[in-house]
Amino acid sequence: MAQLLNEIADLLDLQGVAFKPVAYRRAARNIEDMDEPVADIIARGALQDISGVGEAIAKKVEEFVQTGKLPYLEKLRSEVPPGLLEILRVPDVGPKTAIVLHRDLGISSLEELKEAAENHKLRGHKGFGEKTEEKILQGIKMLEAKGQRMLLGDALPIAEAIVQYLKTSASVEKISIGGSLRRGKETIGDIDILVGDEAPARVMDAFTGHPLVETILMKGPTKSSVVLQKGIQVDLRTVGTKSWGAALQYFTGSKEHNVATRKIGVDMGLKLNEYGLFERASGKMVAGATEEDVYTALGLSYIEPELREDGGEIEAAREHRLPNIVEHDSIRGDFHMHTDWSDGVHKIEEMASKGISRRYEYIGITDHSQSLKIAGGLSPDRLRKQMDAVRKADEAMGGRIRLLSGTEADIKADGSLDFPRSLLKDLDLVVASVHSRFKMPREEMTRRVVAAIESGYIDILGHPTGRLIGRRNPYELDMEKILSAAADSNVAMELNAWKDRLDLADGHCRMAKAAGVKVAIGTDAHHADELDFMRLGVITARRGWLEAKDVLNTMNCKDVIRHLRGRRP
């Protein structure tokens, strides 16, 4: 649905229509952000409750869901050559340029544009010169080579390396990651970095001179963009230090959050830009040195970067009822990891020492169960042996960390668990996950998972939707039903922190919290270093508005053990 609305926006753009494209894109984005199927929202009669969806768009959405057709879109498509849409994807080519290309030069596809640029047919026309021609060719090349969005867990280390490089090579005064990366989105389009410094020229030179830089897209006195190897775009922006807070606020986004905050400013007779918050009449600066100052001056509580998605945080900040979202150092343990007993790399003791170095109070050893042969799942007999091994290792730790003996038990197709109950009840911790028959119909899959939740033998539902970001869709599930069953049985939902899972996703975390279900962040580490994925999990939990009390592994060791033991039949 969101795709169709975005297409309508593009087509309207290409017809030179004003304002409507913005409205359609806003509706598309907010519909896309919903964690509930559009059909269900329609059934609840709540379509127009979505911000940006009014009468006209609601009618079109309902029409499409009911009939599978959208005559309005079909009409637009018939009015605009289909190839013009792909021309819009070329960087630096927007609707105005595309219209001119089509109207004056008869270009109506990417192929034709490429050919015209290569044969220098563009230069000479009003507004088109040699450079524009080159830029368009370069843009088409980038489009063809364009990689997918990066995972949060892949982008973060690259960005941190560049920050470190600029700190040492240009000794900048202030520096921070910005953009979607600072907000902790699960995938990142490009990397944004902000520098607060009074003499930015040397910073720009250092940045564009970074050894990994392949192409310099633009370089100005305060703003530069480069492309690294593998097609990763990095934008650097500098401001004076007295504007640091306003600039960081601006450069963190999201775009929608910025529009909303700037509107609040407008309503108060203020103007917000990256240099500060100013009185519109006098031009006097009201705030800007810190983000806190800016939000306070707008009558808002400070809003954490992870919440800045225009998803209700502005209203909550105005009423000073924002959640006190979970901090990274509140995490006291990890509930999900594998060792060399199944498909992990390291020994129990090696995982434990990594846990100690992370200052954990406890870790759960949860190797695979017997059905998952491909991952060396443990037979009941082997699991008994491992329980002994974990206990011995635990004793050897001398109280520095507590090792919980657990399993990641398969939930079989019929909803039963992969070990006999007599065995499960002797474990400290049972994570249960779906690893087979991913394509079950929604109702059947829901029944399967609910059966496992209601078994009374599981503590945590592992990677609840099974999605792999950019690679595998979530299995079909009625999340409301799952959460309701979990609330009744006091079973926690895992937030699997492995970098391509992040499952539960942020939106589902909010649903879990609303349903009164606790979230357990587990890394699913198969290597000791992967315990560090915890921070991706915490970032996602923060994006899901979770507070420390909503997250199971903020509990201290004593309480966790009491909690788990209390659940044993």
Place this chain on the structure above:
DNA sequence: GCCGTTTTCGGCCCGACTGTTTTCAGTCG
């Protein structure tokens, strides 16, 4: 097309960089 601590009509965030211009339009974030 949407929306309202002024508003149900008349607005709709704001600025850097680029290229092609003799002062600005288009694109992007």
